[in-house]
Amino acid sequence: MSSAEIPKITNQEIKAFEQDGVVCLRGLFKDVWLERLRSAIDWNIANPSSMATGSFQRGNFHLDVFMWTRNADFRAFAFESPVAAIVAQILKTEKIHFLFDHLLVKEPGSIKPTPWHNDQPYWPVQGWNICSLWLALDPVTKETGGLQYIKGSHQWRKSIREKNNLVEAVADSKSLELLSWDMAPGDCLVHHALTVHGASGNASTSTRRRALATRWVGDDVTYDPRPETFISYIKKLGIKEVNSINSLHAGASIDCDLFPQLWPRT
């Protein structure tokens, strides 16, 4: 990818991410990436990992993780598309490591909501420069399960594991403002790992809601293999890159084959 192909994120967009904990970026991914990912999603639905068919199984809300280790198109998206360069600009860090990819397909009529939560409690890392880029592959509205965010909630610096209602999630917060966006395929949301978010099910009878979230960490992030994070089940996925985490030390860098540095490109 030449530097001319790297989308420029504006100061205003970076400021929105910093203040609100989330920003919606429009049209940064070319159709060729969207097409490639849609085919990869078809492949994944036909060839799910043991996670997708096991503890993640949620009716016709199809979830899977670490697809990049098993599929060349998911891998190419993380390693070759502008995604890492976009995240590096938003987090304003020198280096970006890839934590994992996460497929989230809400088929029409998938009634399961995404409970209110933030992400950091589930991940084996500590630090501030941690975010996700959630890429829409279909038109997204609140009706089809568009994400909603509590504006500025990353600044609470609180871990919030899944809660079914908002009141429970924010019991001690006096006032809150929700942010959400209608999105076109190719638009993306970048949210901080402490921003509280949730979504309804997909109430449409015809429109799918396919999304790919990629998870990223920057310079200040260290390894923190708490048992309540995905570190407890990752070994069951049977992917060869997992062995590399044996060389990591709590409180030190997360650089290893499972969490590769993808920016700057090496």
Ligand SMILES: O=C(O)CCC(=O)C(=O)O
């Ligand atoms: O796509 C969804 O419904 C949930 C996404 C989410 O929670 C996330 O990407 O962190």
